[in-house]
Amino acid sequence: MSIRFKLTLLLVTLFTFAIGNTVFTFLLENYVEEKLNWVIHTHEVLNESKNLLSSMTDAETGQRGYLLTGDPDYLEPYLKGLSSAEESFKRLTQLTSDNPEQIKRLKTIHGAMGKKFEELKLTIDLRKHENAENAENAEKAIDVVKRNSGKQIMDEIRLDIIAFENTEHLLLETRKGDFRESRAQITTLMALEILFFLFLGIITMIFIRNKLFSPISMLLLNTAKMERGEQQNIQDILPKDEMGYLLSRFYQMSEKVYANTAALSHEATHDHLTGLLNRSEINKTIRDSIVSTSASNKKMAVCFIDLNGFKQLNDNLGHDAGDAVLIETAKRLKGMLRTDDSLFRLGGDEFVLILNDIAETSHLNTIAGHILEKFTSPLMFNGIPIEISLSIGIALSPDDSKNSEEILKFSDIAMYTAKREKKHNYTFFNKTMLKRESDI
Template sequence: MSLRAKFILLLSSIFLVVVANTFIIYVLDKQGQAKLEAVIHTHDALDESEKLYNQITNAETGQRGYLLTQDLNYLEPYYTALEQVKQHFLTINKLTLNNPEQQDTLTEIDELVDKKLAELALTVTLVMQGTPYALEEAKAIVLTNEGKKYMDQIREHILLFQNTELAKLEQQNADYQKNRLFITHFVTLQIPLMLILLVFCAFYINAKLFKPLKLLIQNTDQLEKGEKPKTLTISSHDEIGYVLKRFARMSDIVYERTSKLNFQASHDHLTGVLNRTELKPALKQAITTCSEDNKLAVIFIDINKFKQLNDEYGHLIGDQVLIETAKRITSSVRADDDVYRYGGDEFVIITHNIAKYRHINAMITHLLARFDNPFVFEQLTLNISLSIGVALAPDHSLDHQELLRLADQAMYHAKHELKNSYHIYNNYNQED
């Protein structure tokens, strides 16, 4: 076998290793995409189940309004909600076709929904008759509380459905993270592997090319001395240079793949709000646009006794508390405010365009009021309270880290006060 053939075989082997590793990364990445799609699929099922219940509630609200006022305007949201109920149920059913357990639960929900909608339709029909007897009969149906029992049962079954999906979602998230971690480790191992191959190639070329070249020089010396030189066959190395360039190109592909795999998502997988990595740049940017007339508020939120709750009821309930807390916080802020999950049970809100201190007081009072209602998870009812600290720019600081520290300090001050309390850093030194 010629030297050229040996070099081609060596470099071809290296090339195949790189291609094989790239292909493995590609396959792993495709698997990761499939796992991510499964996570999104489960999220969609959870969202649709919540929308289904909300639309049933909307239908009931429209029916109650029409029953009390006989105003036909209430029938528009009623009929709209009925259509939405059908659409959301069909979507959920489609999303869970491959899950017999969830299909059974949906069958029970469907039966209960039919009963509830039938009760609503009957009362609406009676009211539309317009006779005193029909009105009294419609009210009598409502007073039986049969509809409330249906709603309670529907909510119970939807919670059962959601808990099953949440358990599946937790496993799917774990599988997805495991896949991402494995890809990262696999790609990281390629760097020393490539270095080893390159060093081996250098030694091989030295042994197969430069040592023969040394022999050629020795032969030249022997010829100069008049001795018979040894016969040497030297092959060209142009093809080797070409292959090495191709190898460098493949190395660029591997490093580019590494950088893409190290990219982190911007949102918290559990609660759906922005994650901590997004907080620093967003806060720094927001500070540059604030002023005395348009203040910036950093609201630091901590769930009271969350560790005790986690220890007593388990991480699944803890996760549900975090998810519900994030929902209530998000629903309490304005559209241009941002909510972040800062730590395990800590959240941060960046609130823009605050003109006066009473505005932030009103906002937090509204936020705390959202937690007056307990959290209900199946048979478990939990009263969740918050401790909140606030720091403002430019009043307290124009440094993002300092603002977070002051808001955190204010939050700890609030913890020593009553439940659902908040504290604005040095607010007693500020004027409205």
């Protein structure tokens, strides 16, 4: 075979594999992105299920407040809770339309919701129509509540939602595993592709050098020497610019694939709005922190942070204002982080701050005070000053628990205690709060 034919065949082979690699890389990126979208989808389902339960609780809270006081202001959270619960249910139905098992659970939950709504409406109607002739209506409404039928329905709803969320958590772990597996496969395949193209590039360079460039260079060199009358001396001098350019293009393409893979991995573990870590790695981070502090006399703390009045802010000024508040909150909290601390956004208006190497519990009072002080100045949004108010719950390890899930739960309970007792406040967890939380 002629040199021309061999060279043409080699180049055609090289470019064929380059094009095939581009197509293959594109397909792999789409595959990994699909896996990531399923992970994000499952997070949306879990967040919406929590919103559903929260809305039902808000509606019940408004009902209890109205029955006890007769104050019409309590009807506002009741009505908003009803509306929000229906919206969350519709959203969940849309998100899980591809899962017959979850749709079946949602139908059961919706049936229980209907019963709960009827019970709430009955008691509120009785309280509304109380007058001199029907003075006993308020007592009738209270009697309906005391029968505990409404509590039993809410317990059923909670159990059904827990079962619903457990299924979604299993799906989430499966989908996260699929995403990690696909990412590992891409890394392995790209490493093999690099080796293959490197080998093919070396063969091409050797072939071109030996069969084309080297003979031509030697011919030109010795021709010049002959013209000058010098003694001829054949030397191996060959340029490699062409193959170097080809390989550089390949490496650029490989770097792009790795960069895209790294970006997808970042999206799976970070909140897209604030750039903070999301809840996917929070339990692992808390566990690692507990293990590291157990080897010393120091402590770690979990600060559960919630924005006060965030839902009303969204309702009054719109979601753009809410997003601006979330971004500003993340920015101010990040500005206070030490090297070993971690900050997460769990979703909605909830943040978690993990503090390590706490020598004395009293230091946390100073830290919490600094956090609250950081939010004394309002955020200016479109010329409107927005006050950012926080409620912070703090739980310590090993004082309160050495279990990552418990310490997170305890900080959440303490946060709700702080929210009930005073605006823009912080509260440390203590065991008496467990009984109070069970009474909610």
